[in-house]
Amino acid sequence: MTxxxxxxxxxxxxxxxxxxxxxxxxxxxxAYESDALTAFQTRPLAIVVPETQEExxxxxxxxxxxxxxxxxxxxxxxxxxxxxxxxxxxxxxxxRLNRIRRIDLDQRIAVVEPGVINSAVTAAVQAHGLHxxxxxxxxxxxxxxxxxxxxxxxxxxxxxxMTSNHVLGLKAVLATGEVVEFGGASREQAGPDWTGLFVxxxxxxxxxxxxxxxxxxxxxCFHTVLAGYATLEQAxxxxxxxxxxxxxxxxxxxxxxxxxxxxxAAVHAEYPPxxxxxxxxxxxxxxxxxxxxxxxxxxxxxASGPVEVRPARDAAERMAIWKGRKSAxxxxxxxxxxxxxQDGVVPRRRLGEALRLINGWSxxxxxxxxxxxxxxxxxxxxxxxxxxxxxxxxxxxxxxxxRILRMCVxxxxxxxxxxxxxxxKRDYLPDMFAAEEIACLKRIRAxxxxxxxxxxxxxxxxxxxxxxxxxxxxxxxxxxxxxxx
Amino acid sequence: xSTTLQPVSVEELAAAVRSAPRVIATGAGTKPRLxxxxxxxxxxxxxxxxGITEYEPSEFTxxxxxxxxxxxxxxxxxxxxxxxxxxxxxxxxxxTLGGTVAAGINxxxxxxxxxxxxxxxxxxxxxxxxRLLRLGGKVVKNAAGFDVPKLLVGSAGRLGALAxxxxxxxxxxxxxxxxxxxxxxxxxxxxxxxxLGRGRWELDAVESVVGEPIVFxxxxxxxxxxxxxxxxxxxxxxxxxxxxxxxxAWWRDAAEFRWTHLGGAWAKFPLTPSxxxxxxxxVAAQPGARARIGAAGNVGYVSWPGAAAPxxxxxxxxxxxxxxxxxxxxxxxxxxxxxVKAALDPAGRFPGLED
Ligand SMILES: Cc1cc2nc3c(=O)[nH]c(=O)nc-3n(C[C@H](O)[C@H](O)[C@H](O)COP(=O)(O)OP(=O)(O)OC[C@H]3O[C@@H](n4cnc5c(N)ncnc54)[C@H](O)[C@@H]3O)c2cc1C
Numbered sequence: 001m002t003x004x005x006x007x008x009x010x011x012x013x014x015x016x017x018x019x020x021x022x023x024x025x026x027x028x029x030x031a032y033e034s035d036a037l038t039a040f041q042t043r044p045l046a047i048v049v050p051e052t053q054e055e056x057x058x059x060x061x062x063x064x065x066x067x068x069x070x071x072x073x074x075x076x077x078x079x080x081x082x083x084x085x086x087x088x089x090x091x092x093x094x095x096r097l098n099r100i101r102r103i104d105l106d107q108r109i110a111v112v113e114p115g116v117i118n119s120a121v122t123a124a125v126q127a128h129g130l131h132x133x134x135x136x137x138x139x140x141x142x143x144x145x146x147x148x149x150x151x152x153x154x155x156x157x158x159x160x161x162m163t164s165n166h167v168l169g170l171k172a173v174l175a176t177g178e179v180v181e182f183g184g185a186s187r188e189q190a191g192p193d194w195t196g197l198f199v200x201x202x203x204x205x206x207x208x209x210x211x212x213x214x215x216x217x218x219x220x221c222f223h224t225v226l227a228g229y230a231t232l233e234q235a236x237x238x239x240x241x242x243x244x245x246x247x248x249x250x251x252x253x254x255x256x257x258x259x260x261x262x263x264x265a266a267v268h269a270e271y272p273p274x275x276x277x278x279x280x281x282x283x284x285x286x287x288x289x290x291x292x293x294x295x296x297x298x299x300x301x302x303a304s305g306p307v308e309v310r311p312a313r314d315a316a317e318r319m320a321i322w323k324g325r326k327s328a329x330x331x332x333x334x335x336x337x338x339x340x341x342q343d344g345v346v347p348r349r350r351l352g353e354a355l356r357l358i359n360g361w362s363x364x365x366x367x368x369x370x371x372x373x374x375x376x377x378x379x380x381x382x383x384x385x386x387x388x389x390x391x392x393x394x395x396x397x398x399x400x401x402x403r404i405l406r407m408c409v410x411x412x413x414x415x416x417x418x419x420x421x422x423x424x425k426r427d428y429l430p431d432m433f434a435a436e437e438i439a440c441l442k443r444i445r446a447x448x449x450x451x452x453x454x455x456x457x458x459x460x461x462x463x464x465x466x467x468x469x470x471x472x473x474x475x476x477x478x479x480x481x482x483x484x485x
Numbered sequence: 486x487s488t489t490l491q492p493v494s495v496e497e498l499a500a501a502v503r504s505a506p507r508v509i510a511t512g513a514g515t516k517p518r519l520x521x522x523x524x525x526x527x528x529x530x531x532x533x534x535x536g537i538t539e540y541e542p543s544e545f546t547x548x549x550x551x552x553x554x555x556x557x558x559x560x561x562x563x564x565x566x567x568x569x570x571x572x573x574x575x576x577x578x579x580x581t582l583g584g585t586v587a588a589g590i591n592x593x594x595x596x597x598x599x600x601x602x603x604x605x606x607x608x609x610x611x612x613x614x615x616r617l618l619r620l621g622g623k624v625v626k627n628a629a630g631f632d633v634p635k636l637l638v639g640s641a642g643r644l645g646a647l648a649x650x651x652x653x654x655x656x657x658x659x660x661x662x663x664x665x666x667x668x669x670x671x672x673x674x675x676x677x678x679x680x681l682g683r684g685r686w687e688l689d690a691v692e693s694v695v696g697e698p699i700v701f702x703x704x705x706x707x708x709x710x711x712x713x714x715x716x717x718x719x720x721x722x723x724x725x726x727x728x729x730x731x732x733x734a735w736w737r738d739a740a741e742f743r744w745t746h747l748g749g750a751w752a753k754f755p756l757t758p759s760x761x762x763x764x765x766x767x768v769a770a771q772p773g774a775r776a777r778i779g780a781a782g783n784v785g786y787v788s789w790p791g792a793a794a795p796x797x798x799x800x801x802x803x804x805x806x807x808x809x810x811x812x813x814x815x816x817x818x819x820x821x822x823x824x825v826k827a828a829l830d831p832a833g834r835f836p837g838l839e840d
Contacts, residue, residue, distance in 0.1 A: 106679035107757050129683065151628050158625070164632065165603045180819045186755035188784040189589070189639060190803040191812060192838075193602050194822070196635025200628055220685040243543055246566050246656035286685050288710035345624045349543050377626040378544075414627035421629055432629050437618045440829070441630050447824035459630075 009066055010046050013090070016058045023047040032091050035078040036138075039340070039394065040423055044071070044085035051096045053113070053171075053209045059092055060207055061177035069453045072207045074115065074143030079341050080422025082150060082202055086456055092207060094145050100124055101210065108215040109168060109185055114145025114208045118152075121213060130215040133160040136418070137326045145208050151200035153418030155251045155325070156282075158376035162418065164199040166214045172198065174206035175449030185212055197444075202420050203455035205448035219250070219284035223294045224312040226321050227279045227301050228272035232256060235277040236352040238304035239375045242281065243348065245300055247293055251282040252376030256355075258335075259328045259372045259383075266331030269324030272308035279306075279375070280325055282318075325372070329383055332370040336385035338394070340424075342401050344408030345417040348378040354411065358382055358404055367400045379417035380408070406431055421459045429461055489528045495550070495609060495617055495648040501529045502646055502834065503615030509836055510646035512552065512584025515575040516805040519588055519641045522836045529646060531583050537561055538649065545625055545654050546606065551583025551647040558582060568657040571595040571604060572690070574740050583647040588805065589639025590753055592740040593690035593703065596780045598655065601638055607651040608634045612644075613830025623651050636825075639803070641811065643838050644829045658705030661689075662715040663732035666700045666724035668693070674700060675761040677722065678782040682758070686714050688781075692739055695765045695776035695785075701735060744775060745788035750807025754800040754814070758782025767799060811840065 014022055023029070024046040033041040050056045063070045069089030076083050085091050098115040105128055110121055118139040121132040135154035136142060142152070147163045148170065160166075169183025183195035198205060229235040235254050242252065255263070255278045263269040271278055281301075283293045301309050312318035333339050346354045355371060358380075362369040368385040382404055386397035405415045409431045415421070421429055429438060442460060446452070488505075492498040502508050505527035511520045512531055520528065531552030540547040542565040549558055555576040562568050572592025573585050586608075591600040598604075607621030610633075621627065621634035637644060668674035674693055677700055681691050690703040704714055715726050727735065738744055745751050756764055761778060764785050768776040773790035785802075789795070794809030801814035826838050 105683070106759065108682060151632070153626065153628075159598075161599065161603055162626070162628070164635070165599055174821055176820070178820050180821060181817070184755070185757045186783050187780055188591070188595075188600065188753075188755040189602075190753060190755055190801055191589075192640040192644060192822075193589070193635045193638045194819075196602055196632050196638065197825075199635075200632050217683055217685060240543060243545070246659075248656050285687055286706070286710065286714060288713045289687070289706050292707035292709040345622070345626050347541070347544050347624055349541070374626070378624055379626050413624045414622045414629050416628045417626040418628050425629075429629065433620070434618075436616050437620060437630075440612060440616075440618050440620070441633075443828035444631055444633070444825055447828040448821055450824075 007045055009068055012066070013048070013059070013062055016062050017048065017050065017055050021049050021051070021055065023049060032073070032076070032085055032093070035076040035081060035083040037079050037081045037084070037422070037424055039338070040081045040084050042085045042087050044091045045088055047091045047093050049093045049096055053097065056092065056094070056097065056207055056209060057173045057177070057179060060173045060175065063090070063453055064175060064177045064451065067451055067453060069456050071455050072145065072149070072203045074146030075141050077138045077142045077146065078150065078422060079419045080416070080424040082420050082422035082455070082458060083146070084423055094143065094207070097209070104185070105130070107185055110213045110215055112144050112211055112213060114143060114148070114211065116144050118142050118144060118147055125215055126218065129218055131218045132166065132213055133216050134163045134166055144211055144213070148199050148208050148211055149201060149203045150420040151418065153374070153379070155253060155374065157374065158252060159248055159250050164196060167195055167199050167211060168214050169195055169212040170198060170208050171210040172206050172208045175451065175454035183212065187214065202422065202459050204445050204459060206454055221285065221287040221290045222318055223283040223290050223297070224318040224321050225281050225297065225301065225309060227281070227304070227306040227309045228275035229277050229279065229306055230274065232277040232355055233352050234305050235279045236375070238279055238301060238306070239351070240349065241300050241304060242297065245296060247283070247297060249281050249376065250284040251280065252374070253280040253325055254278070254371070254373055254375040255280070255325065255328055256371040258368070258370035259332055262331035262335055262370065263324045263328045266334060267323055267327045269320070272310070275307050280321055328372045329381070332383050332385070336368070336387065338386050338388045340384045340397055340401050341419070342380065342382045342384065342404050343417050343419040344380050344405050344415055345413040346378045346380065346408050346411045347413060348375070350411050351375060351378060354380065354407060357407055361400055361403055365396055365400055367396050369400065374417070377417060378413065380404070402428070423458055426459055427461050429459065487524050487526055487528055489530050491530050491533045493533045495534070498529065498534060498646060498648050499611045499615055499617040502611045506832070506834065508646070508834055509642050510551070510583065512581035513554070513579040515578045515580045516584065516588045516590070518804045518806050518811065522840050526836070531581055534648070542567060546623065546651060547654060548623065548649060548651040549582050550649050551581060553582045555580050555582055555585055562654055563657070566657055567654045569604060569652060570598040570655050571600045572740055575742065577737070577741050582650055586638055586647055586650055587640060587642050590805070591780070593692050593736060593779055596691055597687065597689045597705070602635050604653045605634045605638060605650065606653055608637055608647060609649040610637060610645040610647050613832060613834040617648060621651070625653050641803070643835050643840070644826060645835065658707065660706060660708040660711045661732070662704045662711050663727040663735065664702050664704070664715060664718055664724055665727055666702060666718070666722045668698055668700050670698065671695070671762040671765040675758050675782060678758045678761070682781045686718060690736070691781035692777060692779045695768050695778060703736065739777065742786070744777065746773070746775065746790045748792060750789040750792055750794040750804065750809065752787050752794060752802045752804045752813055754785045754787070754798070754802035756783060756785050756800065760800070764800070771795065
């Protein structure tokens, strides 16, 4: 491939950042073509790798002045094409803005730059008995900036909420070039919740430069149980019984058979034999509370007709349960060259019905689908397997994905619980919102970004689909660094 | 005298908004400064827009019309062993759900799991174009579209008129204990608040009265666990466990703001625990002012004997009752705030963000 002539806009951009910040070699561009939804690929004009907040501000102001589209990027682990580059635009890679600026143990906050890795926050404070609660499975690699843009979730959302519930304030440069500060160090606020509006903007408002996170005391005690069931319905009924009992577990997760087989093969997880589904429930809190709740949970599980109940007897057994759970998707991924992860939400009471429908369609269409999901939140994560080399396979996978999304909306749920709309689900936004509602969201977007230069082509339906291709696992998944949930 | 409309359906609410060039939605008027705007404005009362429209205990969610009294919601949830953990305030005084969201204020229980903003899931509201829009979701988890429900928390009716709101709820702990802990002065109090916040006990609420050497904290836990936790705290910090009636009265007084001067100005200020001593000194310098610090030092409420709020406040806050600017304290202007206001309400049908 020949190197294109230096673009005049890039030459001018080079004048606003120190030397060495702009990458535009073919190999460098190729590395940023996709995020973790590798079915979509677009080659950007260039990658800018700023090292300071001031440099980010200068780049965004330049983009605003020139009308040059930009896509902010953390680690590129988005599963919905959120950090997919825009043709003719630049990518602002924020990984070098990875400083933890301040930790205040009395106020229990950390002020971090957007390129800080999620698990680095907990690593920095765990010696003080604190942690940062949101725990997406990608946490060893994804950034706080990406988490903020997507309002990332994890396995513990039922009790602790999403990223948004842990962001107290932030500083950002908007697509207009304006630098704003929303919220602050307090857990309370006065006036409209601008911080809350910013979190989950999918990169359409501007670039987060500094984020104030709330830290929580690490729970003193955990009780993690794995229960195997002969049928999925029984696992679902157990969830309903737990919820109805008034317990508030930190996590309630379900893995279906295909996922169990894959996790067994990949990380040597061991599950009770003869089970169609496994339920994982985790209680946590002060030891006296866990002891009291545990007695109730044990009784509920015993009455739910399990094949076997296995409580974790120590920290190592607890970690093994979570390892099996968190690796399940990449493990299933190894069964197939390509896959799509959906993350629609249904009302919890309709989980059983939803799974029956999905499995029925999967059989009918001949598309394999594994289910591993946040049962406590009704947040499905069907993993749709396909082989992109097979003609029509991607289209069939997308057709199944589409049916699942519409089903979620029809059941009164959502097209996305935590992975965002991105490029992937933008055409489904009208299934969830009326035209006037989408128009309202677009007007809000225009208030932050009148020129439409911040991550254009995402969230809102548009004419012209981005290039679809097929590819396998994210490079980091292939390397076994991360796994998807 | 200004006109008041009383729509009885969400469609009528939208029509009411469209019917006049300047309108504001009002609830029970328990935070009167929020709707104290020029007299020529048409007031759209949500008094007849009341009732729980959906409640699924198994989903941990409910949806109610904006005018529904918080008291009614508390009772309905209580029957099923559930609650709104942020402790909606002024329930006995008649506050409505919509007014509570628009005011963005939380009760003492907000300490444990977060505030109103952390439990709101979705809204139906009328924007400045007079259109009834539904944003957010009805399930406990949803990431589609911008989080407009959160933006409307604390927006004081300036961005739209709330019609219906969906919330997440939690199971209510079976037992409660209230502890009264000593703290020699405001500096010792700030240290105690920080220590309580870092502890293993998962406290439900941590409150203190400015000028009194005491911190009140509440535990919510299973009956079988609660006494051991309460005992450990009093052994460590001194103090005593309150009797049930005394405790109930104290928290009612706190959540109902009965400690404020009747008719006097009353404001909320977000704080950090380290602000405590300076905040206490500022309050002490104002004759007759009373104040409380809640959420383990994250919020201060001040009540003044007269209707006028002081001209200068060192912290940015919101004036809930009395005369003075809606947002006392240092200004924080941003062009984008005005642009978002214009996006939702281009003709300025609702009062301005600074009115
Ligand atoms: C194996 C695997 C497991 C996963 N598990 C989960 C899970 O359990 N829960 C979950 O919620 N998600 C999960 N994800 C999805 C993904 O990790 C999250 O969406 C994450 O928040 C993305 O972070 P990132 O740093 O990779 O962001 P990127 O992918 O680089 O970017 C994501 C979006 O954020 C924007 N953005 C990035 N930084 C900024 C910034 N500073 N300012 C403004 N916008 C910005 C981008 O433009 C883009 O729209 C998983 C992904 C993988 C690959």
